[in-house]
Amino acid sequence: MRIFFVFAEASFRVQASFSRQVFVLIIGALINVVARVAIWTSVYDEQSSVSGVELNQMVTYSIIGTCLLLTWDSGLTIRDLGAEIRSGHIANKLLLPYQFPLFSLALQFGARVHYVLTTGLPVIILVSLFTGLLPPASMFALGLFIISCAISFAILFSLSTIFALICFWLFNAISAELMLRGILVLLSGELVPLWFFPEGLARVVENLPFCWITFYPMAIYLGEIDHGAAVLTVAGGLIWVSVLLSILFLLWRRICQTIALQGG
Amino acid sequence: MNAIIQTRNLSKSFPKRTARNWRPKVMSGVWQGLLMADWTGLRQAISTQTTNMISAIDDVSLTVQEGECVGYLGPNGAGKSTMIKIMTGILVPTSGSISVLGRTPHENRVENARQFGSVFGQRSQLWWDLQLHHSFELHRRIYGVDPLEFRMRRGELIEAFDLLDILDRPVRLLSLGQRMRAEIAMALMHNPKLLFLDEPTIGLDLVAKDRLRTYVRRANRDLAVTVIITSHDLKDIEEVCTRIVVVNEGSIVFDGPISSITAKLGYTKKVQVTFDRDPGNINLLGAQEKNASGPVRHFLFDDAAPSILSSLKSLDTSAQLVDIKIEDPGVEDIIRKIYANWST
Numbered sequence: 001m002r003i004f005f006v007f008a009e010a011s012f013r014v015q016a017s018f019s020r021q022v023f024v025l026i027i028g029a030l031i032n033v034v035a036r037v038a039i040w041t042s043v044y045d046e047q048s049s050v051s052g053v054e055l056n057q058m059v060t061y062s063i064i065g066t067c068l069l070l071t072w073d074s075g076l077t078i079r080d081l082g083a084e085i086r087s088g089h090i091a092n093k094l095l096l097p098y099q100f101p102l103f104s105l106a107l108q109f110g111a112r113v114h115y116v117l118t119t120g121l122p123v124i125i126l127v128s129l130f131t132g133l134l135p136p137a138s139m140f141a142l143g144l145f146i147i148s149c150a151i152s153f154a155i156l157f158s159l160s161t162i163f164a165l166i167c168f169w170l171f172n173a174i175s176a177e178l179m180l181r182g183i184l185v186l187l188s189g190e191l192v193p194l195w196f197f198p199e200g201l202a203r204v205v206e207n208l209p210f211c212w213i214t215f216y217p218m219a220i221y222l223g224e225i226d227h228g229a230a231v232l233t234v235a236g237g238l239i240w241v242s243v244l245l246s247i248l249f250l251l252w253r254r255i256c257q258t259i260a261l262q263g264g
Numbered sequence: 265m266n267a268i269i270q271t272r273n274l275s276k277s278f279p280k281r282t283a284r285n286w287r288p289k290v291m292s293g294v295w296q297g298l299l300m301a302d303w304t305g306l307r308q309a310i311s312t313q314t315t316n317m318i319s320a321i322d323d324v325s326l327t328v329q330e331g332e333c334v335g336y337l338g339p340n341g342a343g344k345s346t347m348i349k350i351m352t353g354i355l356v357p358t359s360g361s362i363s364v365l366g367r368t369p370h371e372n373r374v375e376n377a378r379q380f381g382s383v384f385g386q387r388s389q390l391w392w393d394l395q396l397h398h399s400f401e402l403h404r405r406i407y408g409v410d411p412l413e414f415r416m417r418r419g420e421l422i423e424a425f426d427l428l429d430i431l432d433r434p435v436r437l438l439s440l441g442q443r444m445r446a447e448i449a450m451a452l453m454h455n456p457k458l459l460f461l462d463e464p465t466i467g468l469d470l471v472a473k474d475r476l477r478t479y480v481r482r483a484n485r486d487l488a489v490t491v492i493i494t495s496h497d498l499k500d501i502e503e504v505c506t507r508i509v510v511v512n513e514g515s516i517v518f519d520g521p522i523s524s525i526t527a528k529l530g531y532t533k534k535v536q537v538t539f540d541r542d543p544g545n546i547n548l549l550g551a552q553e554k555n556a557s558g559p560v561r562h563f564l565f566d567d568a569a570p571s572i573l574s575s576l577k578s579l580d581t582s583a584q585l586v587d588i589k590i591e592d593p594g595v596e597d598i599i600r601k602i603y604a605n606w607s608t
Contacts (some may be wrong), residue, residue: 002408006402006406007406008397010394010402013390013398014393017393017434018393077320088387089387091354094354095352095377096375096377096406097375097378097406097407099374179601211516256356256370257356
């Protein structure tokens with residue numbers, strides 16, 4: 001675990017070494033948030049509530065979902081790892097005295113912490129000055145929300161590493177990246193919460209791991225899931241984390257046996 | 265002395281898939297497969313590729329003792345890098361056994377990685393976007409080196425590899441020579457018993473190469489690190505290594521001290537004879553002539569030949585001798601000779 005945080009810190013430092021990128025990231029996140037808030041405002045069109053969800057809840061959902069529980073960085077992971085697999089530079093990472101999947105998770109974790117601290121939180125604060133940002137439904141909801149955020153990161157990072165490892169067979173990351181990105185935008189609830197899904201689709205999606213990335217943490221934050229169900233939801237998330245981590249490590253064991261490193 | 269690396273009948277082959285053309289035969293294969301319920305035959309018939317196994321390492325048995333400095337050498341595609349990857353545990357051999365630092369490397373990759381250092385010339389292990397000293401500090405924490413012990417060692421290595429002025433620079437801004445020095449210094453910072461260098465001088469200029477060789481020699485002699493080095497630059501091997509292993513097509517063709525390779529392969533002396541004019545067809549006893557025209561002639565004498573002088577004395581030509589140069593052939597000449605023999 002100690003080494004996990006060493007790698008996370010290294011990744012944080014790498015991000016921090018590009019200090020000038022922060023302004024660009026903030027502007028990008030701002031545009032993203034403002035666009036989503038504007039879309040939801042026009043969707044609601046003077047109605048205070050749609051499907052039992054109020055506009056200010058939807059605005060809060062969009063802001064926090066975009067700044068804290070985002071999914072786009074998974075594409076970067078797949079692209080970076082895919083490029084390393086293609087060029088064979090991955091060999092260097094394998095020479096480290098550490099399990100490669102954990103190394104990859106640590107890098108993503110460090111980069112995400114950097115993003116949240118330098119971009120996510122400032123944008124949340126900035127936007128909340130102009131729109132009403134709802135506080136957590138209760139202290140209990142806040143507590144579960146924090147745990148859900150950890151689950152969200154764990155699920156997203158293991159998914160992206162699993163998809164990146166598929167590049168050992170495909171040797172081309174773009175297809176894997178596009179596929180995961182499509183799945184995540186739709187099924188994580190990042191763009192549209194499950195509340196607005198057609199009944200049948202929602203039944204299926206609510207049991208897949210993806211909606212633990214954005215939808216469930218936000219539903220818990222807003223108090224849309226009552227206490228008992230929220231605890232069960234968190235438990236379900238933990239089960240998914242362990243399932244995905246197991247898949248990741250099994251996949252890794254298999255790759256280690258059959259690996260062909262590129263580039264001499 | 266203890267064996268630090270030991271391989272027994274080690275082999276590694278890779279599947280090589282080639283696309284197959286769609287032929288009319290395929291249909292008959294499919295019918296036959298269906299009719300006879302021969303599923304393997306059916307699969308082969310409809311498969312669009314054929315798979316051949318390409319052997320990269322073939323039955324290699326090698327022992328390296330602690331403290332040795334071994335040059336692992338061979339033409340492109342001879343299986344050098346594959347061997348290093350198996351030794352470091354990032355590739356799994358197809359058959360045979362291997363033990364590095366007393367463990368099977370691919371089964372104990374993480375434990376072994378703590379005890380060896382490695383530098384792959386074409387790839388960087390430094391953190392590309394961070395200042396060099398951050399890479400060193402991260403390295404210390406990743407390898408769990410005691411801070412006090414680390415500080416001493418770091419100081420020594422920074423001095424030996426002349427890194428003081430570049431510690432604050434991001435790695436991406438270092439020149440290739442500076443970076444390679446830093447790579448090797450970092451690979452030694454956790455006090456490894458074993459150092460793998462895969463093409464460490466690739467792309468370096470002559471001065472940088474020279475310095476690097478000095479450092480590697482020093483690591484081997486003063487710090488008692490066992491070194492395995494692969495290189496295309498034979499000077500690397502000649503100046504740094506005590507033992508040389510030559511491989512071709514996955515098998516070892518020579519293994520021994522550098523001094524014995526010349527004796528073993530027969531050619532010991534290279535003689536350049538200058539005449540005042542073209543002597544025409546001449547014959548030197550016990551020598552092999554390399555070029556047979558012009559006033560300057562080159563000959564190779566092997567061990568069994570009579571003395572060079574007596575052979576020159578018996579030279580039957582009207583042309584006058586102007587100059588004679590006798591030199592020991594370098595390892596480079598010998599290896600070139602070996603490679604040339606292979607390719608014909």
